[in-house]
Amino acid sequence: MFISYPNWDAAMFAYTISSHILLVTLSMGLAITITIAEFLALKKKDKYYDTLAYKLSKALVIFFAVGTASGTIMAMELFLFWPAFMKLVGEVSIGPFYVEVFSFLLEAIALPMYVYFWKDFKNRWEHWGLSLAVTVGTYLSAFTVTEINAWMNTPNGFNIKAYLLSGGTKVIDVNPLAPFLTPSTAAEELHMSGAIYYAGLSFILGYFIYKYLKTKNMDEKMIDRRAINIASVFLIFDIIYQGITGSNELTTLLAIEPIKYSAMELDLYPVTYGAPEHIFGILINHHLAYYVNLPLAQSLLAYPFTFGHGAIPGLVPLTTYHGVTNYSVWPPSIIHDTLDLMVGFGVLMGFYWLYVVIQYFRKKDPLSDKKTLIAGIFFAAMGIFTMEDGWYTAEVGRVPFIIKSAFPGGIVLDGKAYYGTMTIAQAASHSPVVFPIGIAIIFFYLIAFPLTFYYAGKVMRVSKTEEDLKIGEDDIKMEEERKNRKTNPAKAGMR
Amino acid sequence: MDLIFSIHIDVLFLIIIIASMVTMFSTELMATVPMLTKYKNPTVRESLLKYVVPVWEVVGTFIVLWLVDMETVIPSLMPAISYTLFPLFAVFIFFLLMRNTIIIYAEFIWHDNKYFDERKLYYIYSISTFIMGLMALSILAAITSGYGFYSYGYGKYSTVPYLNSYANYSVFYSHIQVIGFILGALIISAGIGRVFYRISNIENKVDRFLPLILVAIGLAIFMPSYYYLSLKDYMVNSDYIIVPIILALLIPVLYAFKKTTYLASYKPFVIILMMISITFIELREYPYVFGYSNNIAYIPSIITDGPMQHLDLIIDIIGGTWLILMMIYYAFVSNHRISKLIPPEMNKNTADKKTGKTN
Numbered sequence: 001m002f003i004s005y006p007n008w009d010a011a012m013f014a015y016t017i018s019s020h021i022l023l024v025t026l027s028m029g030l031a032i033t034i035t036i037a038e039f040l041a042l043k044k045k046d047k048y049y050d051t052l053a054y055k056l057s058k059a060l061v062i063f064f065a066v067g068t069a070s071g072t073i074m075a076m077e078l079f080l081f082w083p084a085f086m087k088l089v090g091e092v093s094i095g096p097f098y099v100e101v102f103s104f105l106l107e108a109i110a111l112p113m114y115v116y117f118w119k120d121f122k123n124r125w126e127h128w129g130l131s132l133a134v135t136v137g138t139y140l141s142a143f144t145v146t147e148i149n150a151w152m153n154t155p156n157g158f159n160i161k162a163y164l165l166s167g168g169t170k171v172i173d174v175n176p177l178a179p180f181l182t183p184s185t186a187a188e189e190l191h192m193s194g195a196i197y198y199a200g201l202s203f204i205l206g207y208f209i210y211k212y213l214k215t216k217n218m219d220e221k222m223i224d225r226r227a228i229n230i231a232s233v234f235l236i237f238d239i240i241y242q243g244i245t246g247s248n249e250l251t252t253l254l255a256i257e258p259i260k261y262s263a264m265e266l267d268l269y270p271v272t273y274g275a276p277e278h279i280f281g282i283l284i285n286h287h288l289a290y291y292v293n294l295p296l297a298q299s300l301l302a303y304p305f306t307f308g309h310g311a312i313p314g315l316v317p318l319t320t321y322h323g324v325t326n327y328s329v330w331p332p333s334i335i336h337d338t339l340d341l342m343v344g345f346g347v348l349m350g351f352y353w354l355y356v357v358i359q360y361f362r363k364k365d366p367l368s369d370k371k372t373l374i375a376g377i378f379f380a381a382m383g384i385f386t387m388e389d390g391w392y393t394a395e396v397g398r399v400p401f402i403i404k405s406a407f408p409g410g411i412v413l414d415g416k417a418y419y420g421t422m423t424i425a426q427a428a429s430h431s432p433v434v435f436p437i438g439i440a441i442i443f444f445y446l447i448a449f450p451l452t453f454y455y456a457g458k459v460m461r462v463s464k465t466e467e468d469l470k471i472g473e474d475d476i477k478m479e480e481e482r483k484n485r486k487t488n489p490a491k492a493g494m495r
Numbered sequence: 496m497d498l499i500f501s502i503h504i505d506v507l508f509l510i511i512i513i514a515s516m517v518t519m520f521s522t523e524l525m526a527t528v529p530m531l532t533k534y535k536n537p538t539v540r541e542s543l544l545k546y547v548v549p550v551w552e553v554v555g556t557f558i559v560l561w562l563v564d565m566e567t568v569i570p571s572l573m574p575a576i577s578y579t580l581f582p583l584f585a586v587f588i589f590f591l592l593m594r595n596t597i598i599i600y601a602e603f604i605w606h607d608n609k610y611f612d613e614r615k616l617y618y619i620y621s622i623s624t625f626i627m628g629l630m631a632l633s634i635l636a637a638i639t640s641g642y643g644f645y646s647y648g649y650g651k652y653s654t655v656p657y658l659n660s661y662a663n664y665s666v667f668y669s670h671i672q673v674i675g676f677i678l679g680a681l682i683i684s685a686g687i688g689r690v691f692y693r694i695s696n697i698e699n700k701v702d703r704f705l706p707l708i709l710v711a712i713g714l715a716i717f718m719p720s721y722y723y724l725s726l727k728d729y730m731v732n733s734d735y736i737i738v739p740i741i742l743a744l745l746i747p748v749l750y751a752f753k754k755t756t757y758l759a760s761y762k763p764f765v766i767i768l769m770m771i772s773i774t775f776i777e778l779r780e781y782p783y784v785f786g787y788s789n790n791i792a793y794i795p796s797i798i799t800d801g802p803m804q805h806l807d808l809i810i811d812i813i814g815g816t817w818l819i820l821m822m823i824y825y826a827f828v829s830n831h832r833i834s835k836l837i838p839p840e841m842n843k844n845t846a847d848k849k850t851g852k853t854n
Contacts, residue, residue, distance in 0.1 A: 058603050061552070065595035068555040072588055075562045076577055083574040083648070083657045090570025090799060095806050101563040102814035108556030109821045113828050116549035120828070176806035431658030433578060440585060448592060455596065459603045 006428040009081040012438040014395070016070075016077055018388055019445040023067045023452070025387060028142060029200020030060040031107075031135040036230050038128045042479055047472035048222045053131070054471055055223070055463060056204075057115045059456040060134075064111055066452045071104075073441060080437055084168070085402050085427035091171045092158045093151045093179035100144035107137030119471070124479040139193070146192045149394075150185040152403050154256055155421050160406045164418050168426060187252035191245040195387050198238045202383030205231035207457075209373045209380070219465050228367055228376075235383070236353045242346060247301070254302060258313035258409050259419065260397040263331040264339045265298060266291070269314035275299040280340050283333040286316075286325075318409050321417040329410075329419040331397045338393040345386040352379045402427040502781065506798060508811040509568045510781070514773035516557040517635070518766055523547060523554055524628040524681075525688025527621040533694065534614055542692045544617075546762065549829065551598055555591065567807055571797050572784075574657035575646035580634055582664065587630040594623040628684075632677040633667075639676075639780055640724045641788025643667035649790070649797050672724040679717025683743060686710035687769070690750045693760045697753060706747035714740055725780045735779040739772035763826050 003011075034053045041049035078086050089097070110133035121127035151157070157178035162170050204227060212224035253261040262268075266278045266288055275298040281291025299308035319326045352375060359366035366372045398404055401420030405411060410419035526543045533539040566573055577584075601616035637644060643666030648657030667673060686709030689695040696702045718736060746768060749759035758764060782794045799807065 062599050064552065065555070065599060066592065068552075068559060069588055069592040069595060071559055072555075072562065072591065075559065075566070076581070076584055076588075079566070079573045079577040080581065086566070086573065087570060090566060090573075091801075091803065094567045094570065094799070094803065095810065097563060098567045098807065098810050099814070101560050102810070102817060105556055105560060105814075105818055106821065108553055109825050112549040112552045113825060117828055174802050176803045429574075429658055430656075431578060433581065433658075437581060437585075444589075444592075451596065455599060459599070463603070 005430045005434065006425040008438060009428040009434055010399075010424050012434070012441060013077065013081055014392075016074060016441060016445070017395075018391070019449060020067070020070045020074055021388070021391060022384075022449075023063055023070055024138075024142060025196050025199040025384075026203045027060060027063045027067055027200070028135075028138045028196055029202075029204050030056050030063065031131070031138045032197060032234075033201065033204055033227065033230055034060065035128070035131045035135045036234075037226065038124075038131055040226075040230075041472065041476065042124055042128060045476050045480070046226075047469055047476050048219075048226050050472035050475045051465075051468045052223050052226050054118065054468055055460055056227075057118070057131075058459045058463065061111065061115050062452060062456045062459060064108075066448055068108075070445075070448070073444065077437075077441065080431075081429050081434055082402070082427045083429055085422060088168075088171065088403070088422065089148070092174055092176065093148060093155075095176050095179060096144040096147035096151075100141050103137050103140035103144060105137075107134050107141065110134045110137060119474075122478060122482055124475055124482075142192065142196055143189060146189055147180055147182075147185055150182045150188045151179040153188070153260075153398060154182045154184040155179075155403050155406050156182050160421055161411070161413055164411075164421065165413055168422065183256045184252060187245070187249045191242070191249045194238050194242045194245055195390055198235060198242060199384045199387035201231045201234050201238070202380040202387075205235065206377045206380030206384075209376045211460075213370065213373060217465060219469055223465070225367070228373075232353075232356065232367060232376075236357060239346070239350050239353050243350065246343070246346065251302065254313070256408050257404065259315065259318050259329070260331060260404070262313050262315040262318060263333065264335055264393065264397060265312075266333065266336040267298075267312055267314050268316050270317060271299070271312050271314075273299060273309050275302070275308075275312040277301070278336070280337055282337075286327060286330075313409070319419065321412065326417070326419070329400060331399050335393050335397045338389050338396070342386055342390045342393060345382050345389070349379050349382060349386070352376075400424055502778075503795070503798060503804070505568045505804060505807045505811060506781070506794060508807075508815065509564050510774055510777045511770070511815075512557075512561055512564045513777060514770045516561040517631070517773050518769040519550070519554045519557050520628070520631060521684050521687075521769065522691060522762075522766065523551060523624055525684045525691055527625045527628070528685055529688065529692060529694050530617055530621040534617060539692070539694055542694070546692070548598070548602060551594070553825070555595065558591070568799060569794065569797055570799060571649040572792055575648055575660045575790075576638070578657060578660040579644050579646055579662040580637060582662075583630050583634050583637065587627055587634070590623040590627045590630070594620055594627065597623060628681070629677065632680050633673070636673045636676045636724060637662070637667060638784050639721075639786065640667075640670070640673065641785030641791070642670045642673060644785055644788040646785055646788050646790050646792070649792060670724075672720045675716050675720025676724055679713050679715075679720055682713030683710055683717060684713075686713055687743070687746055687765065690746050690760050691762065691765050695750070697751065697756055703751050704747075706750055707744070710743050710747050714743055721776065725783070725786055732779045732781060735775045738775040742768045742772045763830075 034056050037049045037053040037056065040046060041053060110130045114127065114130040114134060118127070157175045158171050159173040162172050208224045208227035208231065212221060212228060215221055215224065250261065250264075253264070265275075266281060266283070267275065268286075268288060274296050277294040277297035278288065279292040279294060281288055283289070296308055299310065299312060302308075302312060303310035315330060316325055319329050356366045356372065359369075359372070367376075400423050402424050403421040405418060405420050410417055412418075526547050529539055530543055530547075565576070597616050597620045600611070601613050601620065643663040645659070645661050645663075647655040647659045686706045689706040689709070695706050718740065722733075722736070746759055746765060749755040784792045784794065798804075
């Protein structure tokens with residue numbers, strides 16, 4: 001056997017989700033950009049914003065279409081690859097999944113109406129309302145799926161002690177509402193919201209900067225510039241929000257998932273003051289090597305209000321019971337490096353946006369400057385990578401468990417230490433069928449992905465700007481006429 | 496009959512979801528043959544595309560809703576379904592992706608491509624949807640009958656793991672009932688489709704009764720096949736089979752008479768009748784699935800129980816109401832749009848005449 005079943009299952013699912021998540025982020029980014037663009041079009045009576053919304057809505061349909069197929073695959077994959085896990089989810093925490101599908105329906109019913117009945121709404125605000133429904137639907141879908149993720153990190157809603165003592169067979173005292181709100185839900189949701197939109201809007205920013213620099217058509221430039229404006233303003237606020245919620249997420253981990261936190265920061269032993277920040281580095285024989293030390297930095301970041309005085313946990317005592325350290329429950333140390341990359345890239349992106357803001361206040365119009373725009377493409381790509389990297393850090397930080405411990409640092413029951421609720425090995429499928437299925441899924445994404453992005457780009461390219469602008473113009477005119485009729489019905493009637 | 500009256504609300508909701516999903520997908524399936532054979536006829540083409548083009552996205556979502564609802568109501572059965580039915584689902588998903596891609600290309604991209612034009616793309620769309628239909632019908636036949644299926648891992652006291660589940664498709668397809676089920680359903684959908692898309696010309700005597708003939712032939716093949724496909728030895732709800740027979744015949748019968756042609760081809764009306772029919776077909780099957788497999792699944796013993804049932808119920812009520820409201824809004828907007836396409840002077844009576852001129 002070239003790879004064990006749990007490893008194959010985990011690798012396949014990681015591959016599937018990391019692919020699917022790109023579709024999701026882009027769809028969410030498109031949805032909110034469309035909503036903002038149409039709102040601005042109606043408020044400012046600007047046909048370019050309206051045309052932008054119209055063009056983007058076509059791309060959204062493509063990502064939605066492929067996303068539906070991808071989502072169906074994932075629903076199947078959950079059962080094929082993780083039968084024991086899904087059985088427990090079905091008994092305890094299926095609620096958020098079930099709500100998710102109704103959120104998806106909201107999006108699925110509103111989107112075709114928004115796109116295909118574009119010209120049939122005389123009241124353009126009603127049409128805009130549909131785009132808002134799509135945005136809300138996509139966000140609620142992501143929100144509810146993140147609730148499940150939070151439950152996997154800090155499970156609740158059943159008697160975990162009884163479950164562990166029975167060897168994973170006894171599920172009692174079920175409270176199906178509890179998984180909607182676990183100790184880690186708030187922090188995860190707050191950070192996820194910003195991260196997913198950051199990546200989605202980065203896609204849009206990168207694409208439109210590229211188009212803006214390439215096109216010679218002035219009308220197209222006007223449309224592209226508006227897309228760049230929306231994305232840039234959103235990303236500037238979002239990067240600040242990400243900094244705050246990211247810090248909050250780490251502080252939450254420190255309190256409720258100390259093993260994951262220690263692994264992410266590569267803290268082997270606890271301290272109460274002066275913990276340094278380890279920049280990169282690896283573990284060799286469970287000892288830290290090849291790292292850069294920033295004295296006091298970690299303590300100061302974790303406890304800014306006490307000037308660094310506060311408990312920082314350590315991996316070794318957390319995973320030692322009766323004098324024996326259980327290294328097998330340590331998450332892979334690579335998550336420390338991926339965390340550093342995420343934070344480092346976040347800071348770099350912050351500096352880029354700070355530069356843009358400073359230039360803006362110096363009345364330099366940074367978003368017309370070619371060098372700044374080219375740098376924007378680079379930082380847009382970085383934004384997408386950082387989201388994937390952050391997701392990887394969060395998920396791999398749970399290894400070797402698929403459902404972590406509800407008790408910070410684990411629990412001792414009947415003389416045995418439990419550091420998690422269900423391991424990946426316990427949850428994974430050991431059926432030989434997972435190999436051909438996995439290979440089929442690899443090919444699915446390898447083919448579907450480039451094609452999807454190619455289609456989306458093609459749709460945007462082939463649509464004729466003049467025709468699209470005419471639609472934008474008509475929409476604005478239609479709304480104007482409706483408003484006039486409303487404010488002055490008699491006069492309108494006379495006409 | 497007691498089993499039906501004591502049916503759990505979550506299972507009933509699942510049955511309605513399956514009925515909605517099958518109905519919505521069937522409306523697309525109905526369009527495939529006319530699209531392949533009559534695409535060049537502008538009236539038929541317009542009638543098909545005005546419905547299919549916006550609705551294809553909604554149909555895809557109903558498939559996901561069905562899967563998640565299955566996970567919610569019968570989680571312990573899902574691994575066995577996944578292991579045994581994966582090949583059918585894989586082909587279904589492949590063509591789902593193909594269909595989605597092609598329809599987007601037809602709508603937005605290749606209007607005057609050197610190799611492909613809209614017509615060719617819609618042909619590919621029709622073939623993809625048709626194959627999806629074959630797979631969907633196979634999946635339904637498989638869950639109903641369990642021919643050639645060896646499923647493990649469900650049931651309260653099951654000790655055999657899920658991964659032992661497997662299927663022998665040569666055994667499955669060698670049963671004449673399976674073939675009859677698929678063929679019959681396709682013929683029925685061809686008959687209803689001629690009404691749904693107003694393809695049959697009621698001025699022409701043969702064409703007027705063609706939908707009725709097709710539906711009658713389809714029912715004659717489908718119903719006996721279905722009867723033998725489901726676990727008849729234990730079945731307690733066989734009387735329910737009369738409801739889908741009456742409703743399926745009602746649609747083409749109403750269509751054949753000028754006064755009721757409009758009503759019979761009114762899309763929400765047909766959709767509701769179809770949903771009711773499929774619900775009763777499923778209720779007839781209840782409470783067993785995989786009836787002829789090694790491990791008959793008795794639904795009441797494998798559904799999610801305990802407090803989770805209550806949460807499911809709450810979500811069913813809220814989500815279901817929400818879904819119905821959204822669909823009504825969709826139908827309202829859609830009808831409003833379609834009405835704009837029909838000349839304003841055309842009222843209910845003239846619509847009948849128009850229907851008569853479609854071919």
